[in-house]
Amino acid sequence: MRERRIRVLLAKPGLDGHDVGAKVVVQALLDAGFDVTYTGLRQTPEAIAKAAQAINADVIGLSILSGAHVPLCRRIRDLLLEHGLHDKLWLVGGNIPEADRLVLRQLGYRGVFATGSRTQDIVSFIRESMK
Amino acid sequence: MSAALTSQTSQGKPRDAADSVRPVVNESGIEIRPLYTAEDVTTSGGFDLSRSGEPPFTRGIHPLMYRQRPWTMRQYTGFANAAETNERFKYLIANGQTGLNVAFDLATQCGYDSDAPEAMGEVGRVGMAIDSLRDFEIAFDGIDLDAITVSLTINGAAAILIAMYLAMAQMRGYDVSRLRGTAQNDILKEFIGRGTWVFPVEPSVKLVADTIEYCAKVAPKYSPVSVCGYHIRESGATPAEEMAYGFSIAKAYADAALARGLDIDDFAGRLSFNFNVFGNLFEQVAKFRAGRRRWAKIILEEYGAKNPASGWLRMIAGGGGFGLTIEQPENNIMRGAYYALIAALGGAQTMALCCYDEAYTIPTPKAQRISLRTMQLLIEEIGLADTVDPLGGSYYVETLTNQMEEKIVEAMGWVDANGGIVRAVAEGIIQQRVSEYAYQRQRAFEAGTLRKVGVNCYTESEEENPNVELHPYDEMGAKAQIDALRHLRSERSNDAVERALRELRADATAGKNVMPALMAAVKAYATVGEMTTAMVDVYGRFREPTRLWRKAA
Numbered sequence: 001m002r003e004r005r006i007r008v009l010l011a012k013p014g015l016d017g018h019d020v021g022a023k024v025v026v027q028a029l030l031d032a033g034f035d036v037t038y039t040g041l042r043q044t045p046e047a048i049a050k051a052a053q054a055i056n057a058d059v060i061g062l063s064i065l066s067g068a069h070v071p072l073c074r075r076i077r078d079l080l081l082e083h084g085l086h087d088k089l090w091l092v093g094g095n096i097p098e099a100d101r102l103v104l105r106q107l108g109y110r111g112v113f114a115t116g117s118r119t120q121d122i123v124s125f126i127r128e129s130m131k
Numbered sequence: 132m133s134a135a136l137t138s139q140t141s142q143g144k145p146r147d148a149a150d151s152v153r154p155v156v157n158e159s160g161i162e163i164r165p166l167y168t169a170e171d172v173t174t175s176g177g178f179d180l181s182r183s184g185e186p187p188f189t190r191g192i193h194p195l196m197y198r199q200r201p202w203t204m205r206q207y208t209g210f211a212n213a214a215e216t217n218e219r220f221k222y223l224i225a226n227g228q229t230g231l232n233v234a235f236d237l238a239t240q241c242g243y244d245s246d247a248p249e250a251m252g253e254v255g256r257v258g259m260a261i262d263s264l265r266d267f268e269i270a271f272d273g274i275d276l277d278a279i280t281v282s283l284t285i286n287g288a289a290a291i292l293i294a295m296y297l298a299m300a301q302m303r304g305y306d307v308s309r310l311r312g313t314a315q316n317d318i319l320k321e322f323i324g325r326g327t328w329v330f331p332v333e334p335s336v337k338l339v340a341d342t343i344e345y346c347a348k349v350a351p352k353y354s355p356v357s358v359c360g361y362h363i364r365e366s367g368a369t370p371a372e373e374m375a376y377g378f379s380i381a382k383a384y385a386d387a388a389l390a391r392g393l394d395i396d397d398f399a400g401r402l403s404f405n406f407n408v409f410g411n412l413f414e415q416v417a418k419f420r421a422g423r424r425r426w427a428k429i430i431l432e433e434y435g436a437k438n439p440a441s442g443w444l445r446m447i448a449g450g451g452g453f454g455l456t457i458e459q460p461e462n463n464i465m466r467g468a469y470y471a472l473i474a475a476l477g478g479a480q481t482m483a484l485c486c487y488d489e490a491y492t493i494p495t496p497k498a499q500r501i502s503l504r505t506m507q508l509l510i511e512e513i514g515l516a517d518t519v520d521p522l523g524g525s526y527y528v529e530t531l532t533n534q535m536e537e538k539i540v541e542a543m544g545w546v547d548a549n550g551g552i553v554r555a556v557a558e559g560i561i562q563q564r565v566s567e568y569a570y571q572r573q574r575a576f577e578a579g580t581l582r583k584v585g586v587n588c589y590t591e592s593e594e595e596n597p598n599v600e601l602h603p604y605d606e607m608g609a610k611a612q613i614d615a616l617r618h619l620r621s622e623r624s625n626d627a628v629e630r631a632l633r634e635l636r637a638d639a640t641a642g643k644n645v646m647p648a649l650m651a652a653v654k655a656y657a658t659v660g661e662m663t664t665a666m667v668d669v670y671g672r673f674r675e676p677t678r679l680w681r682k683a684a
Contacts, residue, residue, distance in 0.1 A: 015237035015253050017326020020366050020569050027570040030682050040675030041326045042241070044249070051677065066237055067492055067604060071252035097491060097601065115490070116457045116586065118577050 006130055009057035011039040011048045013076060016066035021093060021115065025061070028119035034059075034126070045072065049079035057088060059126055064094040065115070070103055077107045089129050093117065157414045159371035161534045167526035176533035179424070183519045185439075187427035189420050189532065190520040191478045192443040197516035202474070203481040204506050205282060205447065206499050209234030209259035211608040212615075213269035216259040220274060222496060226503055231274070232282045232447075232483055234258030234493070235292070240327040242288045242663030246613045254609035257493060258284075261292070262616045262658045267299045276300055282313040282357070282447070282481075287329035289316035290338045291662050294649035297350055302654070313354040313403055316342055319380045320359045322556045322673075323565055324366030329663060332557040334670035338645070340387035345646035347388070347398045356384055357403045357447065363561075364407040365453045367569030370414055371535055374422040375542030376561065377404060378429060379552040385434065391644075395434045399441035406446055408470040408477075409454030416522055417531035419448065419477030424532070425539050448479035455490045459585035460599050463487035468505050475515040476522055482506055493602050619656060627655040632665045639669035 008029055012022055019041060029036045037055050039048065052060045060080065064072055073092055080090065092104055093113040101112045111125045155163040164171065172178055181187060184194030193199065206223060208231065209216045220231055235258040238250035244262050245254045254260050259270060271281070285292040293314045300310050318335040321328045328335060339356060346355040360368075360377030368376060381402055388398050406422070408415055427442035436442060451470040455463045464487045474482045484502040486494035494502075509515040522528040549555040556562070575581035582588050631652035638648045645666070652662050 014251070015241045015249060017321070019326060020324065023566040024570050024573045026680055027566070030680050033682065036680045037677065038680060039677045042675065066253060067256050068252035075251070095492065114457065119573060120577060
């Protein structure tokens, strides 16, 4: 039997409407052979945690370009832990200044991809982390 | 799909030896020849001998263009609260800015009050927080609304904010029938890119028609809509598609206004546009020239407008956010200068530039001043305001103008073949196309076939920490905004607010124009969130579907 494909939930939390990057990443992950569920815009932290649990996601990726990444990621971290999703791979991408990257890593987001990141780097990071 | 991204191979056969050199295809899919002659102009449709100020306005909508009055300089500005934004407005005006272009925070843009749970972390972040008319009074305090035109970058909550602006002007004693200004209010493009929708597609378009109808009757000098090809281009469209989708959207609003019994000449002259400037200079300039010609034909010929001014493609051109890079951010200052040059050569009425630090966050005062100086030195030192349409008559630009117009017509035909723009947006057809193009564009960057200086060529050997001073976000400011909102709720007449909101709900339910009810609610100091909720009760709230994507094994 073939191994199950890597399952990714890609979410846009909060009010930020910049979705070009998220949709580009969806395409790149699909091309890499992953299954991708894209939530669309304006998801509440609660809805994201529930969706991750419902689809049994291996990877939970957030995309935030408004600058509100720290408060949103903190809230979502709490909910992911509540839902028992601590062992999943958490990623965040967006307009993230250098100083905030460490903060997000400390919150448990193992991959932080600032705007300008290569999609191939995101794919490789997921593959490496899932080994 | 743009040939520039998919292939480096020339489609046509070489006409002579010069054509066998490196093939070049622009983003809109037009093959660029190494040399243009009069013959190219003739075979592509001929020279356009119309003068500026004459239909179809290829060379400019006014006879003298910048010689009479340079473009309006209107940097996109707004952050924290009304008081801080007011201070920044005054700083920019003191530095020679001639218009205001207001940025609202995401809570305001999406119709939430500052204390709504949805607003968490967003209050005053990417723009100024507005909860009620009280904030507008502070934001525009001491600014003469007759001397400086104000553009509100608001879409999902546009009807509310337009009402707020008109109400504020009335209360300050301005004659609204002579008041000038612009609202972005292009909701269809929000569904394609940018994403600050509130209501589902159909009631959203209904609200745009409400604002056009109301302004045509009450504030006929006010431009209630600025149709944005801009964000569609940012999201993933070629320059030709940017124009085409913008025009298809503008036609949808015009049709909705005509259905209210308005005459095309009652409002077409007040429709304005917002277009992007990043990319190839000549392609963009040809895009603007071709766009002006095509829009004039649409309004004057297709819609049969009698007043030539109804066919003016009045536009703000600038921005270019997608063109700016995180890497080597100082390069963005040069990019901004070329983008301003493009907008000037393209005949824009108004210009705004993204600042060099905007790939990071919203701009500092210094970065905004550099953008302003960039535009000013084009006028004062470089001679861009001396003569109309300086590239007119160039074999290359005239040929490209003819070819771009064909591409625009072709892309508008594609929209029509997909059921028209409203349906194509509601069904996500445009979004799909735009996303595919964005992915192609990204792949071309990563493969290095689409070159970006400092990103995939001429990169720094070591990642150096860019020396950019960033605009800080003020958490305390958000708290103060929420305190002020709570204070407002305790001191206003809540009975009057309730009555006004009931009226608003009733008018929305009856399918009436909601603008008079919004004017009354705004004057009673109802909040953005309260008015939005009243309308959501009737129209519903749009939700983007969650979707599983899976490639067949």
